[in-house]
Amino acid sequence: MILNLPNVLAFLRLLMAPLLLWLLADRDSSWLAGIHTSWLDYFAALVFVLASVTDFFDGYIARMFNQITTLGKIIDPLADKMLTLAAFLGLVVLGRADVWAIFLILSREFFITGLRVMAVSEGRDVASSMTGKVKTVAQMVAIGFLTMDWPGGNALLWFAVAITLYSGYEYIRDYAKGRS
Template identity: 70%
Template sequence: MPEKNTIKQKEKNLNLPNILAAFRILLAPLMLWFMVDQSNPIFDGWHPSWFDYFAGLIFVIASVTDFFDGYIARSWNQMTKLGSILDPLADKMLVLAGFIGLLAMDRVSAFAIFLILSREFFITGLRVVAVSEGKSVASTMAGKIKTVVQMIAIGFLIMNWPYASELLWFAVFLTLYSGYEYIRDYLK
């Protein structure tokens, strides 16, 4: 009987939302590669703007999969424990790859990235503690908006568009505010 349950669990985990999250995990290092390895001989003859376009395209594709994996999981009732791990991991890997690439390209403030990543690590640790205490620290609306604004800021920064830096600092503000909400909810 345990083998049958294991097979059913594997089949349940092999669903479209989890496949999209896993795909996003694979796209993160590919995007980073276009951002930081422009001197690779493979790219001889490429115009410098192509790197921005390819990294930007990969980022948009990955961001769209982020929307659809959550939407499909909720709509089709395909939420799994694996998905609850893969989705935030994929988000964090994509954002981390974007910020590391942007730092390497000298398009972003290291202090802004430090604040964002410090909050992300702290809240991840807080969630681990909460789970170990049997508490649930659910995502807040501010946390979801923070993720969207971070992704838009990363896209603007990759493409080197106007107001990208201002958008990043707005993302920093939302990141810190949503971190405050998590802490407040945990302490209640």
């Protein structure tokens, strides 16, 4: 079944991505005029946390109730990438994230997403590795710190860059060896 709960949660995450970008990057719009920036940070963080929770639950539900679909294998990582893209672009616009760190992360994300789509089309398993899961958590924590403008956010961002690039290397290595 294509429209199962995990896929609906992934689609919901797709819809939250532009909302997150709007809250971070379009703070001069008439819709947001008069709202203090700290409240916009809170709202953006809330949207990001809610979207991240859907990421956890769509995977958990899909595995627990055997609702894994080909669409889900494609839409879930796409929704993840759109969410991180929205967060990172918004943070660059705000001047809170180093553009080179974001470039490295997003380049890896789009390349590996394409590789995963190719693997799915070939009938190969594209399950996330443990390093991929650590990468996701590192990015989420960095995004949270940067969204809230807390100290240490850029250090966490560069840690996320290192983990992100290493996990990308693992995907490429495994794909080349026929293990993905």
